[in-house]
Amino acid sequence: MNDKQKNVSEEMNDVEMIIGKILRIGVIISAVVMGIGLILLFVTQTTGYPANTFPDTFRSIFTGTIALKPYAIMMFGVFLLILTPILRVVVSIYSFWVEGDKLYVIITTIVLVILAISFVFGIVTR
Amino acid sequence: MIHFAFIMVLIGLFAGIAGAILGIGGGMIITPILTLVMGVDIKYAIGASIIAVIATSSGSTIAYLKDQVLNLRVAMFLEIATTVGALAGALLTGILNPKFLYFLFGALLLFSAYNSIRKLRSKQEVLHRADPDRLAEKFNLDSSYYDKATKQTVDYQVENIPGGLSVMFGAGIASGLLGIGSGAFKVIAMDTVMKMPLKASTSTSNLMMGVTAAASATVYYFNGSIKPHIAVPLALGILVGATIGSRIMQRMTAKTIRIIFIPILFYIGIEMFMKGLR
Numbered sequence: 001m002n003d004k005q006k007n008v009s010e011e012m013n014d015v016e017m018i019i020g021k022i023l024r025i026g027v028i029i030s031a032v033v034m035g036i037g038l039i040l041l042f043v044t045q046t047t048g049y050p051a052n053t054f055p056d057t058f059r060s061i062f063t064g065t066i067a068l069k070p071y072a073i074m075m076f077g078v079f080l081l082i083l084t085p086i087l088r089v090v091v092s093i094y095s096f097w098v099e100g101d102k103l104y105v106i107i108t109t110i111v112l113v114i115l116a117i118s119f120v121f122g123i124v125t126r
Numbered sequence: 127m128i129h130f131a132f133i134m135v136l137i138g139l140f141a142g143i144a145g146a147i148l149g150i151g152g153g154m155i156i157t158p159i160l161t162l163v164m165g166v167d168i169k170y171a172i173g174a175s176i177i178a179v180i181a182t183s184s185g186s187t188i189a190y191l192k193d194q195v196l197n198l199r200v201a202m203f204l205e206i207a208t209t210v211g212a213l214a215g216a217l218l219t220g221i222l223n224p225k226f227l228y229f230l231f232g233a234l235l236l237f238s239a240y241n242s243i244r245k246l247r248s249k250q251e252v253l254h255r256a257d258p259d260r261l262a263e264k265f266n267l268d269s270s271y272y273d274k275a276t277k278q279t280v281d282y283q284v285e286n287i288p289g290g291l292s293v294m295f296g297a298g299i300a301s302g303l304l305g306i307g308s309g310a311f312k313v314i315a316m317d318t319v320m321k322m323p324l325k326a327s328t329s330t331s332n333l334m335m336g337v338t339a340a341a342s343a344t345v346y347y348f349n350g351s352i353k354p355h356i357a358v359p360l361a362l363g364i365l366v367g368a369t370i371g372s373r374i375m376q377r378m379t380a381k382t383i384r385i386i387f388i389p390i391l392f393y394i395g396i397e398m399f400m401k402g403l404r
Binding site: 077079083 | 183361
């Protein structure tokens with residue numbers, strides 16, 4: 001292993017550690033929220049909504065979560081779960097930047113921009 | 127309600143373990159189980175399987191990052207091709223005939239199943255070349271990982287970057303157009319095309335497929351395809367399963383993983399082929 005490779009693998013370790021930690025916190029939070037919603041569903045025996053309906057807009061999930069409606073809390077947890085991979089990309093950009101790896105700051109930023117485009121595209125074409 | 131949720135957690139547990147080991151989201155397996163066995167409407171089954179992909183990815187990536195099995199640079203580098211492909215796939219909906227794609231991807235899967243059998247016979251897992259690949263060197267893609275099964279640090283090189291990018295682009299189109307996670311294609315791009323070791327390939331695929339799925343997941347989330355009482359217990363089971371799976375995988379030999387992977391490739395390949403015929 002030459003010096004350049006060694007350097008790369010050492011700084012890689014730090015990056016992966018930071019991303020791993022933040023990702024773990026994100027996943028745990030989403031799991032806890034989903035778990036609370038599920039337990040609340042079992043305990044209260046009501047979804048908080050009329051039969052066969054569930055909240056699927058930002059507003060209804062937000063207000064429902066504050067009102068402690070089980071389905072709204074569960075949907076909120078799912079939304080947090082969807083955010084975890086995006087969080088992974090954002091934290092990767094930051095860690096590459098801390099290391100001074102400009103090439104990968106650019107590459108990872110491109111990934112994030114494309115993600116943002118498809119996110120907007122998804123909402124617009126619905 | 128509790129009974130149904132319990133079964134979902136169990137399915138998730140199993141899917142999470144298998145998905146984390148093989149680097150696949152399991153949409154092609156979870157969707158038929160939900161529709162055929164559990165009687166779930168196809169719309170909600172697809173919505174749940176997209177969430178399943180993300181849960182598998184996020185659950186397993188924690189351990190793979192910590193133990194440095196996956197290759198973050200390869201993941202982000204190839205993710206450009208996958209996300210652009212996913213966007214193109216979404217734009218091509220209604221223009222490109224999905225039947226043609228099912229044929230093409232079915233054939234690709236069957237080819238790599240065959241290729242995997244050949245690799246299994248040759249007993250050569252890691253590529254060491256005399257002269258390094260120019261692109262791989264330029265983008266710092268060569269790396270190493272510690273294999274807990276053989277108790278060795280494995281240094282590896284990757285090759286054929288354009289080929290890997292092309293398959294990743296195709297995998298992206300497949301996920302955008304057909305609504306599948308396409309983890310199997312990601313593994314193929316790295317393992318078969320770029321000659322990355324299998325363990326590095328499946329763990330890197332795990333990280334990537336969550337990012338790809340997140341892009342399309344928001345669409346499903348806001349069009350009412352995600353039913354909380356299906357998706358939530360499934361996701362919770364998967365998170366636990368994927369955490370377990372990512373630990374088991376590191377202690378398995380690459381050969382064992384490949385032996386499990388081959389029938390899955392055949393299964394998904396044939397299933398896609400059949401869909402193309404219909």
